[in-house]
Amino acid sequence: MAACQVSPQGARPGGLSSLFSYAFGDRAARAEQQWQHLASEDAAACRAALRAAGVRFRAMPDRAAPDPRGCGIPHGVVVTRGPTGIVYDAPLVVDCSLARQLPAVEAAIQGAATAHLGQRITRVGTFGTFSCRPVRAGRGSLSEHAFGNAIDLARFAPRRGPAAVVVQHYQRDAEVPDTPRGRFLRELEQRLRGLDGVAHVIGPRQNDDHRDHFHIDRAWRWWRLGDEG
Ligand SMILES: [Zn+2]
Numbered sequence: 001m002a003a004c005q006v007s008p009q010g011a012r013p014g015g016l017s018s019l020f021s022y023a024f025g026d027r028a029a030r031a032e033q034q035w036q037h038l039a040s041e042d043a044a045a046c047r048a049a050l051r052a053a054g055v056r057f058r059a060m061p062d063r064a065a066p067d068p069r070g071c072g073i074p075h076g077v078v079v080t081r082g083p084t085g086i087v088y089d090a091p092l093v094v095d096c097s098l099a100r101q102l103p104a105v106e107a108a109i110q111g112a113a114t115a116h117l118g119q120r121i122t123r124v125g126t127f128g129t130f131s132c133r134p135v136r137a138g139r140g141s142l143s144e145h146a147f148g149n150a151i152d153l154a155r156f157a158p159r160r161g162p163a164a165v166v167v168q169h170y171q172r173d174a175e176v177p178d179t180p181r182g183r184f185l186r187e188l189e190q191r192l193r194g195l196d197g198v199a200h201v202i203g204p205r206q207n208d209d210h211r212d213h214f215h216i217d218r219a220w221r222w223w224r225l226g227d228e229g
Contacts, residue, residue, distance in 0.1 A: 031070040031142045037220040038095050038147055039064075043075035046096035053103050056081035060093075066147075071132035073148030082106050087123045093130040095148040098218050101197035105216070108191035109156065116184035117158050125155030125163070127213050144200075150217035156184070167212035172204040192216060 043062055050057055060076030077099050079092040084106040092099065113121045129152070131145040144150035157163035164181035171177040177186060192201045192214065202215040 031066065031146075034142070034144075034147055034149070034220060035066050035070075035072070035074065038097060038149060039074035041075060041097050043096060046075060046100055047077065050077065050096065050099055050102075053083045053100075055079055055083050055099060055102055057099065067132070069132055069146075070142055071146040073130060076130075076148055084110055084120070086121055089123060089125055090128070092126065092151060093148060094151065095218075098149055098151070101195070101218065104195050104197055105192065108195065109188060112184050112188040112191055113156070113158060116180045116187060117161075117164070119158045119160060121156045122159050123157040123163075124153060125157070125165075127152035127154045144217035144219050149219065150215060152213040152215050154213040156188075166204065166214060170204045170211075172211065189214060 047057075047059055057077045057079040060073065060078060062075050063072045066072040073093070073095050075096040077092075077094060077096050079088055079094065079099050079102070081087050082102045082105075084103075086106055086109065109124070110120050113119060129145065129150065130148045131143065133143055133146060135141050135143045145152075154167070155163050155165045162181075164184050166185060169177065169179060169181040170185045171179075171182045174182070177183050189201060189203050192198055197218065198216050199219045200215070200217050202210045203213075204211045
């Protein structure tokens with residue numbers, strides 16, 4: 001919904017000089033840019049949009065500034081159930097702007113599940129959302145998880161039968177997985193990559209850190225201004 005999208009002004013606090021510091025500056029400058037990017041959104045409009053979409057959540061107190069380590073969620077929400085009835089275990093602790101992408105994310109999940117499993121997903125297991133930590137391979141940059149701007153999706157349970165588990169069924173060395181659950185996971189990854197509102201999708205074929213989950217986030221892609229979704 002337009003109300004929850006980042007305005008071009010909000011996405012570029014400080015113009016070119018801060019763009020430069022985002023791209024080449026130290027990690028404090030980079031964290032500050034990410035914070036500003038999320039904090040500039042209209043929290044009330046975003047939460048109203050979540051309610052309208054049927055997301056079950058509770059609001060966290062808004063934060064005016066990150067904590068001393070540079071972490072925090074500007075407009076946090078704790079999501080227990082998504083718009084298509086998916087229950088999240090553990091609940092998602094995310095910025096509202098990311099929760100606002102759940103209708104599209106769940107449409108991808110349900111579309112792939114219907115195609116390959118013949119039924120819908122009712123429960124999703126996550127490896128975590130908010131976490132104040134650096135990117136593992138990121139030379140000390142803060143992870144999108146440090147701003148509640150990322151979700152790690154690990155397990156998808158349909159209404160009946162066993163769950164599709166990334167570490168178990170993705171079969172990263174196979175061209176095409178030999179089970180419906182594996183093919184569901186591959187198609188889901190594909191569909192997530194096609195979403196405008198998701199910046200990055202990192203899965204088992206990208207690196208070993210992601211062998212057991214799909215990481216999705218809404219990192220601000222300064223090199224694609226106007227297209228950050
Ligand atoms: Zn992650």
